[in-house]
Amino acid sequence: MRLLYWLSILTIAASAFAGELQSKEFKPFADGVRKYVELQKYLEGSVSAQKSTNASEQIADRQQQLTGLLANARRGAHQGEIFTDEVAEQFHKIIRKAFKEPGGRAIRKTIEERDPVKHIVLKVNEVYPDNQPRTTMSPTLLNRLPVLPQELAYRIIGRALVLQDTKTNLIVDFIPNAIP
């Protein structure tokens, strides 16, 4: 009984430590994400609020305005700004591990989109084209990668893991060759 007690204490301590380690390693990523969301919210203040509307023009106009403001405010943003080398390495580890596990084949099947997608050269601060299909994001990966606020989403395009703005479709950052 006593042994079980100490084992459970050790397990809790170990998992708390692992959590701390993980959060420490992802801190630069969390900071980058937070800053981006703050900027997005600030700029949203200068466009009309997005409400449900019958006018599809209004949806398109708002998206375009916000895209322009964000792209302008982030002029000069480059790949690796949020996914820094250290952060990218952590993402690589998580993704590689998930693909090596028994569910790896299912993950690959999910992310391989068979609908024809035009070859897209990924560039930070550019919009993922509306007329291209979205690849399905693997639920397993979503369960393992750091949780994002609703303003941002992960997306896999080719072999890259992309951080995408959900309101504008802007490519915020990406890790090339993230998918093994």
Added chain:
Amino acid sequence: MQIPRRHFISYMALAAMRLPLYGQEPILPPKPASVRFAVIGDMGTGELPQYEIAEKMNTSREAFHFDFVITVGDNIYGGQTPDDYRKKFELPYKGLLDAGVPFYGSLGNHDSPTERFYKPFNMNGQQYYTYKKGNVQFFVLDSNYMKPEQLSWLGKELHNSAADWKICYFHHPLYSSGSFHGASTELRLSLEPLFVKYGVQVVFAGHEHLYERTKPQNGITYFTEGAAGELRKGDLKKTDVTAAGYDQDRSFMLIEILGDELIFQTISRTGKTVDSGAIERSAKISRAVIPLRFPTTVGRCEQPALV
């Protein structure tokens, strides 16, 4: 699947009662107080077949007065300009929209997430949401992005639901005999345990450009209706899970739910009934799907090609 003898007899009686209705279009007899709706998916092409299916829905509604339409995604293909919304949604479904028939959308892989702000899709800015109609509760999911938060939400909503019928719909099929995309097995691992645990009876999806109904899987019947605009002719390679299917033309579905019974009918662009039957809601008995079979030609109603 073995149907208990007493059920078999009552189903045969039910089928016999409905027999005279066949040959007309549609076959579903509208009943007072029932929940009636249509199902479409992968429709937003803006091309002629989409308009033809929409017209067939209009004419079907004269006989079977469905109250709303659910969409299983790919509502607007290839662009999100105001012109796209007009050509691919507002014009084809003008008759239904003018008649005040609401649509309840879900997002496919060709849809922009901003479609959730388009009022006629009734998503209220949500990527996933739930609503009730009579004794039926619908759970609409975004299968493009099944994040843990969405799964927790679904589990909570299903748990809290006291509805007799729990129906889920989203874009990617958990079971499919379509050879182009096939089943979304990873999604199935995430979703199916929740469906089984909380008694979801029926699931609608699209993505594969064909129609398919599965044999009940863990008590759940899965429909794929991804051919209300697009079509991938000959894509259905029947498997052990296939109960019925159709991949020779575009199609849409009509559903009626009253009490413990859900009746479905799938209609092609030419007005042919390609599948039909009833699903019984029961917590204890495996849900039985009873295909209502009819002679090869009764008026305009022919035996489905792949059934």
